[in-house]
Amino acid sequence: MKHFINLNDVSDVKELVLEGLHQKANPLANQNLGKNKTIGLIFFNSSLRTRISTQKAAINLGMDVIVMNVGSDSWQLEFEDGVIMDQGKAEHIKEAAAVLGQYCDIIGVRAFAEFKSQEDDYREIVLESFRKYAGVPIVNLESATRHPCQSLADLITIEELKTRTRPKVVLTWVPHFKALPQAVANSFAEWVNETDYDFVITHPEGYDLAPQFVKNAKVTYSQEEAFADADFIYAKNWSSYSQYGQVLSQDPDWRITPEKMALTHNANFMHCLPVRRGLKVADEVLDSPQSAVIQQAGNRVWSVQAALKKILEEL
Amino acid sequence: MKHFINLNDVSDVKELVLEGLHQKANPLANQNLGKNKTIGLIFFNSSLRTRISTQKAAINLGMDVIVMNVGSDSWQLEFEDGVIMDQGKAEHIKEAAAVLGQYCDIIGVRAFAEFKSQEDDYREIVLESFRKYAGVPIVNLESATRHPCQSLADLITIEELKTRTRPKVVLTWVPHFKALPQAVANSFAEWVNETDYDFVITHPEGYDLAPQFVKNAKVTYSQEEAFADADFIYAKNWSSYSQYGQVLSQDPDWRITPEKMALTHNANFMHCLPVRRGLKVADEVLDSPQSAVIQQAGNRVWSVQAALKKILEEL
Amino acid sequence: MKHFINLNDVSDVKELVLEGLHQKANPLANQNLGKNKTIGLIFFNSSLRTRISTQKAAINLGMDVIVMNVGSDSWQLEFEDGVIMDQGKAEHIKEAAAVLGQYCDIIGVRAFAEFKSQEDDYREIVLESFRKYAGVPIVNLESATRHPCQSLADLITIEELKTRTRPKVVLTWVPHFKALPQAVANSFAEWVNETDYDFVITHPEGYDLAPQFVKNAKVTYSQEEAFADADFIYAKNWSSYSQYGQVLSQDPDWRITPEKMALTHNANFMHCLPVRRGLKVADEVLDSPQSAVIQQAGNRVWSVQAALKKILEEL
Numbered sequence: 020m021k022h023f024i025n026l027n028d029v030s031d032v033k034e035l036v037l038e039g040l041h042q043k044a045n046p047l048a049n050q051n052l053g054k055n056k057t058i059g060l061i062f063f064n065s066s067l068r069t070r071i072s073t074q075k076a077a078i079n080l081g082m083d084v085i086v087m088n089v090g091s092d093s094w095q096l097e098f099e100d101g102v103i104m105d106q107g108k109a110e111h112i113k114e115a116a117a118v119l120g121q122y123c124d125i126i127g128v129r130a131f132a133e134f135k136s137q138e139d140d141y142r143e144i145v146l147e148s149f150r151k152y153a154g155v156p157i158v159n160l161e162s163a164t165r166h167p168c169q170s171l172a173d174l175i176t177i178e179e180l181k182t183r184t185r186p187k188v189v190l191t192w193v194p195h196f197k198a199l200p201q202a203v204a205n206s207f208a209e210w211v212n213e214t215d216y217d218f219v220i221t222h223p224e225g226y227d228l229a230p231q232f233v234k235n236a237k238v239t240y241s242q243e244e245a246f247a248d249a250d251f252i253y254a255k256n257w258s259s260y261s262q263y264g265q266v267l268s269q270d271p272d273w274r275i276t277p278e279k280m281a282l283t284h285n286a287n288f289m290h291c292l293p294v295r296r297g298l299k300v301a302d303e304v305l306d307s308p309q310s311a312v313i314q315q316a317g318n319r320v321w322s323v324q325a326a327l328k329k330i331l332e333e334l
Numbered sequence: 335m336k337h338f339i340n341l342n343d344v345s346d347v348k349e350l351v352l353e354g355l356h357q358k359a360n361p362l363a364n365q366n367l368g369k370n371k372t373i374g375l376i377f378f379n380s381s382l383r384t385r386i387s388t389q390k391a392a393i394n395l396g397m398d399v400i401v402m403n404v405g406s407d408s409w410q411l412e413f414e415d416g417v418i419m420d421q422g423k424a425e426h427i428k429e430a431a432a433v434l435g436q437y438c439d440i441i442g443v444r445a446f447a448e449f450k451s452q453e454d455d456y457r458e459i460v461l462e463s464f465r466k467y468a469g470v471p472i473v474n475l476e477s478a479t480r481h482p483c484q485s486l487a488d489l490i491t492i493e494e495l496k497t498r499t500r501p502k503v504v505l506t507w508v509p510h511f512k513a514l515p516q517a518v519a520n521s522f523a524e525w526v527n528e529t530d531y532d533f534v535i536t537h538p539e540g541y542d543l544a545p546q547f548v549k550n551a552k553v554t555y556s557q558e559e560a561f562a563d564a565d566f567i568y569a570k571n572w573s574s575y576s577q578y579g580q581v582l583s584q585d586p587d588w589r590i591t592p593e594k595m596a597l598t599h600n601a602n603f604m605h606c607l608p609v610r611r612g613l614k615v616a617d618e619v620l621d622s623p624q625s626a627v628i629q630q631a632g633n634r635v636w637s638v639q640a641a642l643k644k645i646l647e648e649l
Numbered sequence: 650m651k652h653f654i655n656l657n658d659v660s661d662v663k664e665l666v667l668e669g670l671h672q673k674a675n676p677l678a679n680q681n682l683g684k685n686k687t688i689g690l691i692f693f694n695s696s697l698r699t700r701i702s703t704q705k706a707a708i709n710l711g712m713d714v715i716v717m718n719v720g721s722d723s724w725q726l727e728f729e730d731g732v733i734m735d736q737g738k739a740e741h742i743k744e745a746a747a748v749l750g751q752y753c754d755i756i757g758v759r760a761f762a763e764f765k766s767q768e769d770d771y772r773e774i775v776l777e778s779f780r781k782y783a784g785v786p787i788v789n790l791e792s793a794t795r796h797p798c799q800s801l802a803d804l805i806t807i808e809e810l811k812t813r814t815r816p817k818v819v820l821t822w823v824p825h826f827k828a829l830p831q832a833v834a835n836s837f838a839e840w841v842n843e844t845d846y847d848f849v850i851t852h853p854e855g856y857d858l859a860p861q862f863v864k865n866a867k868v869t870y871s872q873e874e875a876f877a878d879a880d881f882i883y884a885k886n887w888s889s890y891s892q893y894g895q896v897l898s899q900d901p902d903w904r905i906t907p908e909k910m911a912l913t914h915n916a917n918f919m920h921c922l923p924v925r926r927g928l929k930v931a932d933e934v935l936d937s938p939q940s941a942v943i944q945q946a947g948n949r950v951w952s953v954q955a956a957l958k959k960i961l962e963e964l
Contacts, residue, residue, distance in 0.1 A: 065409060088406070092695060097926070118922065119697075196420060296428075305429075380721075613734050
């Protein structure tokens with residue numbers, strides 16, 4: 020694998036899921052693969068799971084890790100071509116990425132949607148600039164529109180927990196007062212669409228994800244209908260794509276409750292975390308044995324470790 | 335040792351002090367003990383000594399280290415049960431601790447007193463939540479009411495420097511304009527009370543520490559009386575416990591001066607650092623050969639290294 | 650080498666440049682030299698290249714690395730002697746440096762000019778305090794008046810690229826709207842003055858560097874005259890030394906353009922980065938094959954690796 024930015028970089032999703040399960044069973048089996056190789060982790064935004072699970076995975080593979088917060092540790096970066104840089108941004112991505120490529124064998128980058136422009140966010144200017152200018156493999160630690168490390172961990176978790184060959188997997192919107200990115204939802208849809216799961220997306224009107232992520236998934240505005248016989252409930256808030264970045268609804272009826280979980284086929288509850296208890300999901304659901312959120316978060320190590328292994332093998 | 339949160343986690347203080355001295359004499363003797371083990375250091379507050387000495391100790395034991403500042407690197411955390419998380423805090427400690435426990439074999443946590451409520455601070459909600467939810471050993475890197483890594487280093491330093499079998503050890507309040515936590519003073523008292531030293535605490539009226547820390551130590555409001563024949567002067571400011579978090583006095587007469595040190599049995603001067611020169615203690619005292627503050631800070635490595643060794647042995 | 654703070658710490662510049670080239674050719678040849686040695690990197694200011702290249706160099710030499718941002722990670726430091734510390738600064742450099750010296754075998758420090766006082770900046774109070782109090786070797790990661798890791802990388806780059814035995818090297822001021830330190834320009838002049846290159850400095854009136862850095866270099870206020878037959882154009886903005894810290898000119902005629910580069914002997918373009926495209930230099934120059942800025946930044950690893958090797962050999 021050359022990069023791990025979006026699904027196009029992955030030749031075989033199923034094999035990558037199996038690699039994740041294999042890494043989980045044998046965490047230190049490839050300790051020599053990353054020896055004397057350095058991964059730089061560049062954060063434009065906060066992180067807990069991604070920050071630490073990626074460090075852990077890299078360490079498991081024998082790599083050296085350098086972490087940097089853009090903005091507090093270093094300079095603000097400019098991404099537009101041809102501008103006269105006479106404002107707050109001190110360095111252009113052309114130089115920053117190329118320089119980081121001089122120091123690091125692999126670069127991981129987190130850069131959330133900025134919500135200034137749908138077009139800018141959806142052309143993935145930060146991650147694609149790193150791909151273009153760094154000269155080394157890039158790992159997406161959550162970009163404006165995708166979070167592949169999360170999605171791969173999600174599939175690993177479903178594979179571990181599924182009790183039917185073809186589980187019914189439901190991605191449900193849940194309420195939130197802030198405008199959150201679509202990245203996790205987009206990415207989950209993109210990856211599940213590569214499997215043969217029975218996949219349903221449910222959300223209020225106005226919250227349809229971009230068509231390139233939805234593809235042929237079933238979409239319903241009835242959460243109740245979606246939950247019927249479901250094996251996995253994947254809850255996530257996102258802001259509107261069509262009315263870009265807007266909060267059109269905070270409807271508390273979309274919260275996940277024990278009553279709603281009772282409609283399912285004893286489904287596991289999933290969420291990428293962090294999750295706001297009470298607001299998006301009832302404590303009783305998160306604290307129930309059916310909650311898979313900690314296992315899911317734990318699988319973040321094996322997800323990124325699988326991706327890094329694939330990249331290291333081709334370095 | 336399962337955790338290193340407070341003195342109840344320690345079975346034998348004297349043996350742990352000896353282990354610290356042993357680690358100092360043989361810093362790299364246990365380099366294999368921590369191999370392929372990861373410690374996560376989680377800072378809710380600033381740190382210099384603790385941050386770096388803990389990293390150094392972990393490295394000496396062969397561990398991998400991951401450091402995270404809560405708030406700037408990651409999300410603000412909620413600690414209360416049953417709340418609807420519709421404010422600034424994006425993640426609950428239940429998830430955060432459990433997730434960190436998935437990535438780390440040991441977790442160190444620094445979380446100062448917030449001074450919003452004596453009850454909240456003294457029930458040690460942050461550290462005890464990590465103990466409850468992380469599922470891995472927790473090391474206290476200074477909590478609301480205690481700083482055991484510091485106290486153990488203090489005892490190691492006294493053992494190195496004492497010239498009498500049963501030295502007279504004086505904990506003295508010194509003035510400061512800010513409301514500082516009681517943690518270092520509490521903890522020092524708690525640990526010294528486990529020794530057979532002659533232990534005296536001196537401070538202005540209104541500054542009595544909580545009874546569970548003072549126990550049977552002698553307490554006097556006369557600094558002069560306390561200093562007579564002392565072998566160790568341990569200076570520290572703290573805010574009032576009874577009028578919780580208040581600055582009742584900034585009396586400059588409580589500053590440590592060469593004249594006061596002359597009352598002692600050629601005592602060593604100790605302070606946990608950082609120390610505000612001139613305000614709490616005269617330059618002449620800090621710059622004298624009797625000042626042990628740098629040695630004491632250096633011993634922070636061996637203190638936490640001893641604790642980590644005990645924890646690693648039972649992992 | 651005992652320290653790497655300024656040129657006085659270096660016994661033989663040419664040999665150090667050769668060592669840099671040697672490290673570049675053999676990055677892992679000295680992996681055992683730094684084993685079980687810890688370098689602490691202390692940042693009072695932002696950093697990208699220095700932060701990451703120094704970590705990479707230390708890793709290449711087998712060292713353990715601890716990074717700390719002063720102010721956000723730890724406390725604000727006091728540098729003046731004899732003050733009563735009753736303001737915002739919680740710790741004195743006397744303690745902070747001595748304590749860091751207890752934990753680290755080598756300390757790297759970045760502390761920019763503060764522009765409050767020319768005298769304070771030019772006596773290098775931060776770096777010299779570390780030299781005085783830390784008790785271990787200090788590496789200058791850019792100080793108020795110097796940036797030797799950069800200058801050594803610059804000389805390494807010139808040695809790699811020069812096509813004439815005695816190249817003409819031009820340091821040219823370029824416009825900027827902010828008051829930038831003189832450190833990079835000072836240091837470049839200081840180091841080039843140790844070589845036998847034909848060295849010319851050009852800038853508008855009022856921008857003369859301090860005489861101890863200029864020495865016998867040719868100085869001209871005519872950029873055009875300076876560029877004639879030049880082999881290397883080293884662009885950098887700095888604020889006025891004589892009218893200390895002031896921006897006397899933002900004259901866009903001093904920008905580097907393809908037309909100006911055409912005056913040279915097919916010169917390489919150099920800049921320490923970050924560089925503001927359009928403002929200081931035209932995109933066409935930065936994107937031309939003659940631009941050496943990425944190679945120059947890459948050489949930052951070998952520069953500091955050479956210096957660290959020299960220090961480690963004498964530890």
